[in-house]
Amino acid sequence: MIARPVIELAGIYAGYGGPNVLQDVTLDVGGGEFLGLVGPNGGGKSTLLKVILGLLRPTRGQVRVLGTAPLRARRQVGYVPQYVEFARDFPISVGGVVLMGRLGQSPPLFGYRRCDRAIAMHSLREVGLVDLCERPIGELSGGQFQRVLIARALATEPEILLLDEPTANLDPRAERDLFGLLKKLNRRMTILVVTHDIAFVSEYVARVACLNRELVCHTTEPLTAETIERLYGHPIRFVQHEGHG
Amino acid sequence: MEFLHALMDFTFLQNALLGGFLASLGCGVIGPYVVVKRISYLVGGIAHAVLGGVGVAYYFDWSPFGGALAAAVLAALLIGWVSLRWRLQEDMLIGAFWAGGMAIGILFISRAPGYNVDLMSYLFGNILLITRDDLLLMAGLDAVILALVMVFHRQFQAVCFDEQFARLRGVGVTQFYLLLLCMVALTLVLLIQVVGLILVIALVSLPAAVAGQWVRSLGAMMLLATILGAVVTLFGLGLSYGPDLPSGATIVLVSALAYFLSTLMMGIRKRRVQG
Ligand SMILES: Nc1ncnc2c1ncn2[C@@H]1O[C@H](COP(=O)(O)OP(=O)(O)OP(=O)(O)O)[C@@H](O)[C@H]1O
Ligand SMILES: [Mg+2]
Secondary structure (H helix, E strand, O other): OOOOEEEEEEEEEEEOOOOEEEEEEEEEEEOOOEEEEEOOOOOOHHHHHHHHHOOOOOOEEEEEEOOEOHHHHHHHEEEEOOOOOOOOOOOOEHHHHHHHOOOOOOOOOOOOOHHHHHHHHHHHHHOOOHHHOOOEHHHOOHHHHHHHHHHHHHHOOOOEEEEEOOOOOOOHHHHHHHHHHHHHHOOOOEEEEEOOOHHHHHHHOOEEEEEEOEEEEEEOOOOOHHHHHHHHOOOOOOOOOOOOO | OHHHHHHHHOHHHHHHHHHHHHHHHHHHHHHHHHHHHOOHHHHHHHHHHHHHHHHHHHHOOOOHHHHHHHHHHHHHHHHHHHHHHOHHHHHHHHHHHHHHHHHHHHHHHHHOOOOOOOHHHHHHOOHHHOOHHHHHHHHHHHHHHHHHHHHHHHHHHHHHHOHHHHHHOOOOHHHHHHHHHHHHHHHHHHHHHHHOOOOHHHHHHHHHHHHHHHOOOHHHHHHHHHHHHHHHHHHHHHHHHOOOOOHHHHHHHHHHHHHHHHHHHHHHHHHHHHO
16 A cells, blocks of 8 residues: 655654754655654654754664655655744735745746746635735734645645644644645645644544654554553543544 | 925935935835844944945055945855854854954054045945935946845745745755845945945834834835835935034934834824724
8 A cells, every 4th residue: 555655764863962852763654645643742753854854964864755865855845834933923914925835836036927826825725714815924813824834835736745733723623624634635645744633643644653752653553542651651531523524 | 495495406415315215225125124034233233344344445545335345245244154153142243243343444444544534424424425426336236136136035035034944945045145135235335325334224124114014015015115215315314404414314313203103103003903
């Protein structure tokens, strides 16, 4: 079922100058796969995404993305960060932010093309925010803002989509919509999503990897109580979400 | 009104006004980037370091304008690189360039043969001495700035907005940041004759900051800041002409007043919306 891997991590060690944050992580993600990445706070999930994006160079081990170095594959990878660093009062509209996703795709000189705008609008429609297109970015709620970031990543038309806790600010309904959308997108792209919502992951995602500095497990089975206990160090009660669809 | 009559009669006033407008165009276009990227302090550092170049140029009897231009670009690249490399110590490093540049300038000027240098006009500007040649140079700098902004606006915007995302989209963040700072340097040189290098930072940032309070896109900010800059120059020049006040300082004071006024009005409007 797993096609040629689009992300290949072999024996990765990485850190920020201090002790290693990632230890001997080996993981292949197949083309078209929908992988969930779970683990405790500080477990290194965001760090792993940075390694895949080439934002952080591993101290040991090999990363290949789409068969090449992360830096060269970058433009084919969409990324929804956990935190953003920019000022919320930046004078730009929602549509303007999403259009920025076209930067690597559109020719580098002068303005955006008509098709760039069409793609940006399409991405906004997919996350259900077309009505907010003209709204200044500073006037959004946390959840709306998070969906803008997702639309921005979609506008890059990526082959691989990395999402770092995209549901952190979403209400249950928006969260369900988002996972539905990811499921749909999964038909045309590989998806790796970091989340703490274990019940949801096991419901939607084909395979789950658990990361706590090292890769504790990756399984295609639904997560069992034991694995979760091993991962987080204490039992976690499954919160069953209401039925969807 | 006396000013308007004088404006009809005297070429030097027409030149001054035109120079002020050309400078407003440069800082109207560049100022918004400086404001949204929050690098006024860094830009202040570049501006003051320019005095070093002017001093050296005087000492060796080169063209002070060339010295200012070279020093501005050099300072922009150095300070930009240093601030990228040592982000955490950015403040101190900029301060060192700021003071160090000025000190070099003062030392060289004090040793310059003949010490008859109109240092004051570099420090505080002398808009009334703008010549036709100066105007041509200023128009040239404006053209360079405008052309670069038209071609690369998206990249500059992305670098100002979210560096990490820009980098992931394959934008050369370091190169574009340094290019932007070089354009800031050109703007500073444009402004030196108008308000002097001590006060340039005010004209770069204040009109753009006012604009930022009223409009919600970088492009609109540029347009509004340019218009505001021109209005402020006109008023400043007019006010200073009658009583023979220093025009640079008057222009800066008018723009500071405009900023306070705008902030006040913004506050009232917000209160009304919330109340
Ligand atoms: N920029 C940084 N500089 C230094 N250390 C960092 C940095 N970012 C993360 N770390 C450290 O690396 C470890 C892993 O962080 P990471 O952000 O990858 O965790 P995470 O699994 O994403 O956690 P969370 O669930 O809280 O988002 C943490 O111990 C953290 O202290
Ligand atoms: Mg994280």
